[in-house]
Amino acid sequence: MQITITQKKDAKVVNLVGSFTITEVQSFKEAVLPLMKEIEKSIIINMQELNFIDSSGIGQLVSLLNVSKEKNKRIFLVNLNSYITSLFRTVKLEKFFDILTPLDFEMKFR
Numbered sequence: 001m002q003i004t005i006t007q008k009k010d011a012k013v014v015n016l017v018g019s020f021t022i023t024e025v026q027s028f029k030e031a032v033l034p035l036m037k038e039i040e041k042s043i044i045i046n047m048q049e050l051n052f053i054d055s056s057g058i059g060q061l062v063s064l065l066n067v068s069k070e071k072n073k074r075i076f077l078v079n080l081n082s083y084i085t086s087l088f089r090t091v092k093l094e095k096f097f098d099i100l101t102p103l104d105f106e107m108k109f110r
Helices: 022-032 055-070 082-090 102-108
Strands: 002-008 011-020 042-053 074-078 098-100
Touching: 002 022, 011 022, 011 055, 022 055, 042 055, 042 082, 055 074, 074 102, 098 102
Parallel strands: 011 042, 042 074, 074 098
Antiparallel strands: 002 011
16 A cells, blocks of 8 residues: 655645555554644545555554544545445444545535
8 A cells, every 4th residue: 555645724634545454554553643743633534546445454544533532633534435435334434434525525625
C-alpha cells in the first residue's frame, strides 16, 4: 500500500492506494500516528484508490479512531468503494466512523 499525506484546509488527508492488510499495518502506524500531534482538528482517510482492506487494516482504523477520541481529534473516511462500504456496514462500523461522500468532503474541507 502506498500512503501519501496532503494538507486540506485545517486537516491532514491520508491517501491510501492499494491493499490495506496485515503487512501494511506498521507503515500505516508510522505514517499516521505522528499526525495526531501535528493536526488541530481532523484527519481524513481518503480510500478512493484503496481496493481491499482486511481485518488488520480495519483494526488499525478502529485503533486510530480510539486515539483520536482521546486527543479530541476527528477521523473522517471518504471515497469508500462499494466493497469497503459493504464491509463496514456488515460489521456495523459506519455507526462509529464519520463517513463522508465526495461531495460532503468537498463542502466541509474546501
